[in-house]
Amino acid sequence: MSAIVDFINWLDGEVWGIPMIVLLLGTGILLTAFLKVIQFRRLGWSIRFTLFEGRKKTGEGDITPFQALMATISGTVGIGNIAGVATAIHFGGPGALFWMWVTALVGMATRYSEGLLGVAFRDTLPDGTMIGGTFNFLEKGFAMENIPKTGKYIAAIFTLLFAVFVGYDATKLAGATQIGAIIVAVLFGILGLFLLKDDAYPTLGKVLAILFALFASIAAFGIGNMTQSNSVADAMKTAFNIPMWATGLILAVLTFIVIIGGIKRIGEVAEMLVPFMAIVYFLFAIGVWIKFAGKLPAAFATIFEDAFTGKAVAGGAIGQVILWGVKRGLFSNEAGLGTATLAHAAAKTDHPSRQAHVAMLGPFIDTLIICTLTGVSIVVTEAYLNPELNGAPLTQAAFAAAFGHAGEIMVAIGIVLFAYSTILAWSFYGRQNVMYLAKWLEQDPEKFAKLYPKLHLIYNLLFVIFIYVGSVTKLETVWNFSDMMNGLMAIPNLIGLLVLSWYVKKKTDEFISANP
Numbered sequence: 001m002s003a004i005v006d007f008i009n010w011l012d013g014e015v016w017g018i019p020m021i022v023l024l025l026g027t028g029i030l031l032t033a034f035l036k037v038i039q040f041r042r043l044g045w046s047i048r049f050t051l052f053e054g055r056k057k058t059g060e061g062d063i064t065p066f067q068a069l070m071a072t073i074s075g076t077v078g079i080g081n082i083a084g085v086a087t088a089i090h091f092g093g094p095g096a097l098f099w100m101w102v103t104a105l106v107g108m109a110t111r112y113s114e115g116l117l118g119v120a121f122r123d124t125l126p127d128g129t130m131i132g133g134t135f136n137f138l139e140k141g142f143a144m145e146n147i148p149k150t151g152k153y154i155a156a157i158f159t160l161l162f163a164v165f166v167g168y169d170a171t172k173l174a175g176a177t178q179i180g181a182i183i184v185a186v187l188f189g190i191l192g193l194f195l196l197k198d199d200a201y202p203t204l205g206k207v208l209a210i211l212f213a214l215f216a217s218i219a220a221f222g223i224g225n226m227t228q229s230n231s232v233a234d235a236m237k238t239a240f241n242i243p244m245w246a247t248g249l250i251l252a253v254l255t256f257i258v259i260i261g262g263i264k265r266i267g268e269v270a271e272m273l274v275p276f277m278a279i280v281y282f283l284f285a286i287g288v289w290i291k292f293a294g295k296l297p298a299a300f301a302t303i304f305e306d307a308f309t310g311k312a313v314a315g316g317a318i319g320q321v322i323l324w325g326v327k328r329g330l331f332s333n334e335a336g337l338g339t340a341t342l343a344h345a346a347a348k349t350d351h352p353s354r355q356a357h358v359a360m361l362g363p364f365i366d367t368l369i370i371c372t373l374t375g376v377s378i379v380v381t382e383a384y385l386n387p388e389l390n391g392a393p394l395t396q397a398a399f400a401a402a403f404g405h406a407g408e409i410m411v412a413i414g415i416v417l418f419a420y421s422t423i424l425a426w427s428f429y430g431r432q433n434v435m436y437l438a439k440w441l442e443q444d445p446e447k448f449a450k451l452y453p454k455l456h457l458i459y460n461l462l463f464v465i466f467i468y469v470g471s472v473t474k475l476e477t478v479w480n481f482s483d484m485m486n487g488l489m490a491i492p493n494l495i496g497l498l499v500l501s502w503y504v505k506k507k508t509d510e511f512i513s514a515n516p
Helices: 002-015 018-034 043-051 065-076 083-092 095-120 134-141 149-170 175-194 198-240 244-259 262-291 293-309 318-333 340-344 352-359 361-380 392-403 405-441 445-471 476-499 501-514
Strands: none
Touching (some): 002 018, 018 149, 018 501, 043 065, 065 361, 083 095, 083 318, 083 361, 083 392, 095 293, 134 340, 198 244, 198 405, 198 445, 244 405, 244 445, 262 361, 293 361, 318 361, 340 405, 361 392
């Protein structure tokens, strides 16, 4: 058992280590270049459309474009916006916040591309609702003929370099973990070589689609379920002395009431919940900023200076500042993981690029707005100077500096709202991936149509049961395992984005020429 845990911990470190950061950030930079910095030149159009026309239902789909955006934000705005930002500043110093901003700006192009492909290759489930996501665009997109070689070669190079890095790391290990690392390196090497073979793409697309759906299904019960409910239960116990089992039970019931209605009800709840929780947290954080208004200029100066000097990190390690900023930025907004494709594929829209314009606002809101509220609060109160504080307690200390014990309660409320919204979004993400796997296993459409309602109910029941289990269980190993699955999702997704970047550009140019 210990060997398995050691391997999980090692692989978790690999998938959230430097190679993955290079792959995620590199893909975002390439897509930014391919799309001619679309996140800057089309930001105004995106905001105007989302706030006004985006609330209307036009075209095929299940929910409005605005509801789809709120659903994805409810999935990304979680405890990472409270604990994750604090962790980045704890290990990387105030300058890490600057690199979180950079990551979000680059990630907007990635999220745009994910949203476009999610809509472009979507299907319909037996109940008439849409199903689309990374698994769909991998299977269908890779089956297209005459895919340009540029994206293929870039994806192959990234994958082969990943294999080399993992193989090198394997030489530093021993025992069963080393054997597992060598196997992982070989598998990545084989994948990289297959990406160079044109005739392998239809089969490769199906394999990658199945792997993504499998990783996402598992992650939904961990990172999107048990770890979130555990954080809520812990916060409620600390702030209000409510037993963890009671919080778990209430949370399970509230979740079931929403998710039994599918994406339409999740979209409706997200449309109300996300703006509400964002405004509440905004008011809490702005209260801290007002209380320390005189120190705000110095706080921002510290963030910008430390981003390029690393003075706040032991030894002035600028690499640590960048690493933690990029790492937590990617973890927070999830640009490149593939989760956003699932909700945006359900949006009512007449063109994939229209919804993609809405999708790219996700990292902007998640990181550039909400993470900034947390990060600046921590820096302006100088709570980060206490080396013993990390994660949520560090954020609580920042708010407590302005409001005393009431500040700690404010953070607890933020954790509850953010985590609950994440649970709702991930319930849908997990369901869509489970349904794709079920559809793949049961090839007969008629049999799948009869099986679908039962699968839907069973999945929802299991999901809420695990919410309760998570609230009363110690989750260190579960966290690492689900975090690993969350990271592994990104690999098939990013390969798909690189290979199909030509299609994204084609659809984008087509739409913008008609909608300048």
